[in-house]
Amino acid sequence: MKLPAVKFDERPAEMHRRDFMKAGAALATVTLAPGVTLMAFGGDASAEASASKRWGLLVDVNKCAKDCDACVTACSKENGWRLPENPETDAQWIRKVNLTDKDTGREASLPVMCQHCEEPPCVDVCPTGASFKRVDGIVLVDKHICIGCRYCMMACPYKARSFVHEDLTDQKPWAPRGKGTVESCTMCVHRVDAGQKPACVEACAATGNGAIIFGDLRDPESEISKALANYPSTALRADMGLNPGVRYQNL
Amino acid sequence: MERTIYREIKVTPQVIQIAVLLGAFILAAAVAVLYIEAHGHIVTGMTNQIVWGLPHVFAVFLIVAASGALNVASIASVFGKTPYKPLSRLSGLLAMSLLAGGLAVLVLDLGRPDRLIVQMTHYNFSSIFTWNILLYSGFFAVVSAYLFVQMARGISARTVKVVGFAAFVWRLALTTGTGSIFGWIMARAAYESAIMAPLFIVMSFSFGLAFFILVLTLSCRLTGRVLGVKLLNRLGRLLGIFAALVLYFTAVQHLTSHYWARDGGIEQFLLFDGGIYTQLFWIGQVLIGGIIPMALVFHPTGGIKPASSIVASVLVILGGFAQVYVIIIGGQAFPLDIFPGYTVSSSFFDGQINTYTPSLPELALGLGGVALAVALTGFGMKILRILPTNLSDVNVGQS
Amino acid sequence: MKRLLVILMLLGGIGLSPAFAQGLGPDIPKATGQPHPEGNLFWRMNHMRLLQHDRDLTMHNGDRHIQASLKTCVTCHAVKGADGKPVGVDNPKHFCRVCHDYAAVKIDCFMCHNSKPEEKTQAYLKPKIPDSKELAAYLKETGQ
Structure with a gap:
């Protein structure tokens, strides 16, 4: 039986449908989230990640409550990783770290997740290029080509990455994850692409602490840029010169 | 002095026994791989804190030893020492076999070993891993x-020398690449150091030669071929020098690191407070892998006994294994210093010494790699004219 | 050569004869939603390439408005089990498995991806496409 030969690049009806979808989506983002979307994110509900943006997070350590782990729970729920039952092998995309100054005894608490470096060591060391940085600064693992060598875990100075040690089922459709590959915080890329904020940011705001700000570091008018411009902040392991997209205040 | 004649080894009952034994180890490794792949790395001792475990210790050890095993050939062809010339073929064969064994372990421990084809089609050239893949293939x-x-007829000595020199340079590049896997990791205090590459090179000299001495002696014993005592002594004394070099580079590594206040913690940990890692360092690497073998081969009277070279080789391998274990596992056991000046705690073991208990499947996989390397060498000697029929001192000569 | 001919004839026979429809071939479940304008044959032949092509667009470029999305596949092609809920790929009746089992081709998708459609409550992430009335209202509001 002879099958019709169709060239891959000549997908019938492809352009028509795609263009319609894109136009529809751009409008939808505007109508569904008026104001918020337009003002917080520069008003451009672009269909693709844009190099004119750099997404970042700013954590105000003073506002982060020691016993609160709303961000961790929200991330776990959003992305479908279980809160650690077996802490040695279970994935932890975000964790709360409690600090005590060795000299002064001052205590602090803050969340640590993938810092979405501008110069990510995990991307440099990945042999297949599975570990990559999107043009808008979000560092991700392409699990389709991750071979599970774990070199990125060795190279990450923040211990931000986890390896999936067991079979998983019922993953969230927007956060695929599976045995034998490495994963980490995606800055809720699926939400960001839909014009929303990461789950941890929303959850932190909902507790009233409001310790995490999300936004475009390249937009001088964004809340995060203004906060960074007006108050001192620091990057974790700033000595390494990785220029992370996640910043901390009052640390 | 007669011409050196190379002959394939004969299959004797003893050879078959060893082949069966090696086969059993390889089979056990295969079972372990299937078991790990079916259940995930949860059945190993590796965790999100100790991400590289026993398989990586075996793999790195074998890969490092592989390039070192080629040294005997390089000494003959590049540096023109004729007594080593009859050993060149075995040297090359053993080098390739050890590399194959090491790579097999490394690849089969991947989270997705079924995706090896992905690694062959997607290259990220900013990764030293990628360069190593090319260096390994090129090797x-x-x-x-x-x-x-x-082995071919009618090839000029000059050509052999040129190709031998290329192989020598290549193996130096290869070990530099292997050392840089660790040396370029800025995140971990135990690794970040340019000395990793040269340290790995002297380690390869030492481990590779130790492997070579053992395989050579075993093959000659099994096949009833003569192996001159002076030749063996010569190899043994060279091993002693290499073992001393490893100790020297290790000392420089730790002294430098200790001098930097920033790395004081990791040095205090590895050298004094690290429990198993401290013991493996001082007793395993320094004493068993360094001082005792040196004493054995350089002893004025005991050093000339054939047994001293052989025992020294065994000890160098054990000590070398301990050294790689301390580098890989010990280096990860010490926590990352993300918040200098603070004591830290979290659900993810921040600020804690990480524990690691190797599991049986990991051990089986690692030993399978060693068995594969030895089996491949034996198979090579069976089908190719690798091993000289007569390695007596009279025949080999001196230079 | 003779044997090859026989195999080819057998294969052709399976494909063309009425037996194919009667159960010798895979029993492909019916899907919901709009039919593919390109035709089923196109998708049967090319789905793996289309999925791979578009997955890279989404993964690396953040282009979420792709045509070949695994999420959409498992939604329209969901097969309901005895409990009335969509079955997962662990069930041989799952849309993907029906053919893949038949052809003995391993699927690598569902080690990471969910093989069941997302529940209604989770659909907030999908951009809603406005109907003509909403569109008109929006355009009027913005004065375009």
């Missing part, structure tokens, strides 16, 4: 060519 090609020019 097989260069050493194969080297074996070919040694």
